[in-house]
Amino acid sequence: AAPRGGPPAAASGTPAGHPPHATWMRASKQELGPEFVESLARGLLTLTAFGTGRAELPLTAVAEATGLARATARRALITLAHLGYLTTDGKLFRLTPKVLELGFAHLSGLTLPAIAQPHLAALVERVHDSASMAVLSGDEIQYVARVPTVRIMSVNITLGTRFPAYPTSMGRVLLAGLPPAERSGRLARTPLTRLTRHTVTDPERLGAILEQVRADGYALVDEELEEGLRSLAVPVHDRTGRVVSAVNVSTHAGRCTPEEARATILPALRDAATAIEADLRVAGRYARIAAL
Structure with missing residues (x-):
């Protein structure tokens, strides 16, 4: 569970800077302590960078949209691509239909x-x-x-x-x-x-x-x-x-x-x-x- 209000702007499709996400991450960590898995949160946050008008994104754009450091965003992107949720030509990343497995059937x-x-x-x-x-x-x-x-x-x-x-x-x-x-x-x-x-x-x-x-x-x-x-x-x-x-x-x-x-x-x-x-x-x- 996330703190009340959930992730900030990027989760709803509006890019946000680093401070709001850093504050949200810190608040979540303080609320849940060791129960809060930051790496999982960062991976899910990375997926929210893609949306209408942002079907293909370079690393820099993902980092800006999520507020994650470039190195952190890169690791998340590579992991998600390895798992099949993203595909890349080496410069641009895009979602694959596999992301629908994360909840579309339920929705x-x-x-x-x-x-x-x-x-x-x-x-x-x-x-x-x-x-x-x-x-x-x-x-x-x-x-x-x-x-x-x-x-x-x-x-x-x-x-x-x-x-x-x-x-x-x-x-x-x-x-x-x-x-x-x-x-x-x-x-x-x-x-x-x-x-x-x-x-x-x-x-x-x-x-x-x-x-x-x-x-x-x-x-x-x-x-x-x-x-x-x-x-x-x-x-x-x-x-x-x-x-x-x-x-x-x-x-x-x-x-x-x-x-x-x-x-x-x-x-x-x-x-x-x-x-x-x-x-x-x-x-x-x-x-x-x-x-x-």
Whole structure:
């Protein structure tokens, strides 16, 4: 494991200088001690130098992109070429199809829920309330991942459970992420049924709420789906910036005020969404990630 945040810029395709990588290596070594294998880290870092627009690189370019010393980069390149992951004409190095063995088969079978599950589990550990992920399915949300704690709803939520989108925090995040014309069309054909005394059923008010959700980047729904239930949700974006799902935390309305929920739960939710998006960006470079 690497320190939080992982390797710096070169790992995402942006060349970085020596100091950031040196700092990252030192931090990793301090965190893990003898468990951290620097030579392995340097070899993997060398592979990240190659990418879009950098299919063939000389030694100097690899050293600059990774922040490794030329001698270190050279040893890593020669080792990787010997193992068949690189090929060289003596001046330029390029990846071979063998690098796909390092994880493409696994990535090609990944789904969005599989990517999200460990981050939802970490979120639950942090906030001690249930966390879920949902996607938009017609005019409803469909649960695709969930880590429960104490049951706080009268209905038992399982994977595949559906709710109307308009009175739920995840639904509002997903609706807010739609183009305005599509969002208006969905709301126009959706019966806005009053589920509790708090449910917003006025189309104009709901439209204004969704605009605010889009601006704020989160939705807080207080007892609109079920009495006593408060829920906070944030969007999850794919590599293109499109909202593809939402994650939420549900809690008892009496446990804290809305302001306290925003202060304590929202930062953790945003951290979880950011972590899911980071994994989604990496996996999405090599395979289409299915929502289910």
